[in-house]
Amino acid sequence: MAPRHHISRAAAALAFLQLACAQQPGTSTPEVHPQLQTSKCTKAGGCVQQQTSVVLDWAYRWIHTADYTSCTTSSGAINSTLCPDEATCAKNCFIEGANYTAMGVTTSGDTLTMSQFVQNDGTTTSSSPRIYLLDSDGDYASLNLLGQELRFDVDLSTLPCGENGALYLSEMDHTGGRNQYNTGAANYGAGYCDAQCPVETFKNGTLNTNGAAYCCNEMDVLESNSVASAFTPHPCAADSSNCDKGGCGFNAYGLGYKNYWAQGGTLDTSKPFTIITQFITNDGTTTGTLTEIKRIYQQNGKTVPSAISGPSGDTINSTWCAEVDSSANQFGSLTTMGEALGRGMVLVFSIWNDNSQFMNWLDSGSAGPCSSTAGNPATIQAQDPTTHVVFSNIRWGDIGTTFTS
Numbered sequence: 378m379a380p381r382h383h384i385s386r387a388a389a390a391l392a393f394l395q396l397a398c399a400q401q402p403g404t405s406t407p408e409v410h411p412q413l414q415t416s417k418c419t420k421a422g423g424c425v426q427q428q429t430s431v432v433l434d435w436a437y438r439w440i441h442t443a444d445y446t447s448c449t450t451s452s453g454a455i456n457s458t459l460c461p462d463e464a465t466c467a468k469n470c471f472i473e474g475a476n477y478t479a480m481g482v483t484t485s486g487d488t489l490t491m492s493q494f495v496q497n498d499g500t501t502t503s504s505s506p507r508i509y510l511l512d513s514d515g516d517y518a519s520l521n522l523l524g525q526e527l528r529f530d531v532d533l534s535t536l537p538c539g540e541n542g543a544l545y546l547s548e549m550d551h552t553g554g555r556n557q558y559n560t561g562a563a564n565y566g567a568g569y570c571d572a573q574c575p576v577e578t579f580k581n582g583t584l585n586t587n588g589a590a591y592c593c594n595e596m597d598v599l600e601s602n603s604v605a606s607a608f609t610p611h612p613c614a615a616d617s618s619n620c621d622k623g624g625c626g627f628n629a630y631g632l633g634y635k636n637y638w639a640q641g642g643t644l645d646t647s648k649p650f651t652i653i654t655q656f657i658t659n660d661g662t663t664t665g666t667l668t669e670i671k672r673i674y675q676q677n678g679k680t681v682p683s684a685i686s687g688p689s690g691d692t693i694n695s696t697w698c699a700e701v702d703s704s705a706n707q708f709g710s711l712t713t714m715g716e717a718l719g720r721g722m723v724l725v726f727s728i729w730n731d732n733s734q735f736m737n738w739l740d741s742g743s744a745g746p747c748s749s750t751a752g753n754p755a756t757i758q759a760q761d762p763t764t765h766v767v768f769s770n771i772r773w774g775d776i777g778t779t780f781t782s
């Protein structure tokens with residue numbers, strides 16, 4: 378069991394007050410979500426701006442007692458004396474607001490910038506933030522993308538081998554698992570799950586006392602750096618016991634198009650560009666069966682030719698998934714993915730690197746041009762301490778409405 382905790386607004390206010398009274402500097406931060414404008418588009422009404430914001434994941438936060446003792450142990454697990462159960466933990470422990478700048482997350486208008494490393498007092502540390510899109514009502518925004526499309530601009534020119542600037546969808550609970558012991562929930566980034574079935578201190582907002590995994594449907598719209606990329610559906614079993622962890626990812630380099638996603642390539646990753654992902658159904662409606670996940674790129678005001686020439690373009694379909702991913706059909710392949718997209722998923726942004734595998738699955742060997750050791754996080758920190766990803770102009774809605782073709 379491992380936890381972090383959550384608190385009522387009154388408790389949070391009290392904690393802050395105590396802090397202020399005690400005058401302990403730098404120990405308490407109100408939670409202020411960076412605003413990020415996004416747009417929803419329809420054929421009938423065009424694009425309408427929404428007042429959305431972003432929230433840092435729960436696990437990145439300080440959880441402490443009323444007198445500012447940590448509620449986690451030195452190894453990062455929850456202190457089981459303070460948190461033997463949900464109710465006691467909620468009474469003893471408080472979760473802190475985040476300093477987004479210090480965590481490497483900034484927004485301006487419709488633009489979000491995320492940095493892998495942060496510099497404080499001359500010391501560089503890895504922050505690797507993961508954040509979620511919040512609606513103005515305090516719950517996660519629900520993106521219902523079946524039969525719809527998602528568009529955004531990205532600048533990943535500073536991401537070297539081994540970095541992963543990611544934009545994806547997870548079928549998290551939209552409240553973040555809000556309950557009587559966790560009234561903040563989505564407001565403090567609770568409830569993360571994905572198709573790798575993570576085991577975390579809290580599960581769906583509740584103290585995870587039995588170390589349970591939390592699997593959910595995941596659609597990786599973009600996992601990328603300046604030399605490699607993939608988009609990958611990861612459907613899960615209906616009972617959430619397991620998922621298609623590998624997935625049938627589309628990676629142009631892996632398919633033999635080695636100068637497609639590249640600096641100076643067909644799609645020039647040294648400059649910003651637009652990514653449109655269409656979730657196409659068998660009957661063209663938003664309730665049909667997902668049959669195709671189609672990718673379109675635009676750069677310098679023009680549509681970039683797809684890597685695969687011909688009418689299908691760069692697309693993922695169930696026939697292909699069955700060929701390249703022996704687990705796809707076991708989890709219902711695109712049909713399952715489409716059902717999750719139809720129910721609504723949470724938009725996740727992250728920037729990360731990988732201490733154990735150096736992100737080789739994404740950009741090394743047959744997947745990309747990087748050496749097997751180039752993605753060592755220590756190398757990245759030494760050579761690219763300012764590596765970051767910029768996402769902007771995020772829109773979703775009816776097919777054909779989020780961009781000009």
Ligand SMILES: *[C@@H]1O[C@H](CO)[C@@H](O)[C@H](O)[C@H]1NC(C)=O
Nearest residue numbers: 446449450451456457458459
């Ligand atoms: C757990 O918290 C209690 C009360 O603050 C403290 O005495 C104890 O040392 C903590 N245990 C660990 C392992 O941190």
Ligand SMILES: *[C@@H]1O[C@H](CO)[C@@H](O)[C@H](O)[C@H]1NC(C)=O
Nearest residue numbers: 403406476477478479480497
């Ligand atoms: C947030 O952290 C930055 C350093 O990254 C610091 O300059 C700023 O004062 C902090 N803000 C608050 C409210 O603590």
Ligand SMILES: *[C@@H]1O[C@H](CO)[C@@H](O)[C@H](O)[C@H]1NC(C)=O
Nearest residue numbers: 550552553554555556581582
């Ligand atoms: C997550 O928590 C919410 C709020 O308690 C609940 O409605 C929902 O069913 C939970 N979901 C899962 C998968 O446990």
Ligand SMILES: *[C@@H]1O[C@H](CO)[C@@H](O)[C@H](O)[C@H]1NC(C)=O
Nearest residue numbers: 689690691692693694696697
């Ligand atoms: C299915 O996807 C593959 C891989 O992108 C593509 O080669 C094939 O043409 C697609 N099939 C159809 C019917 O679109």
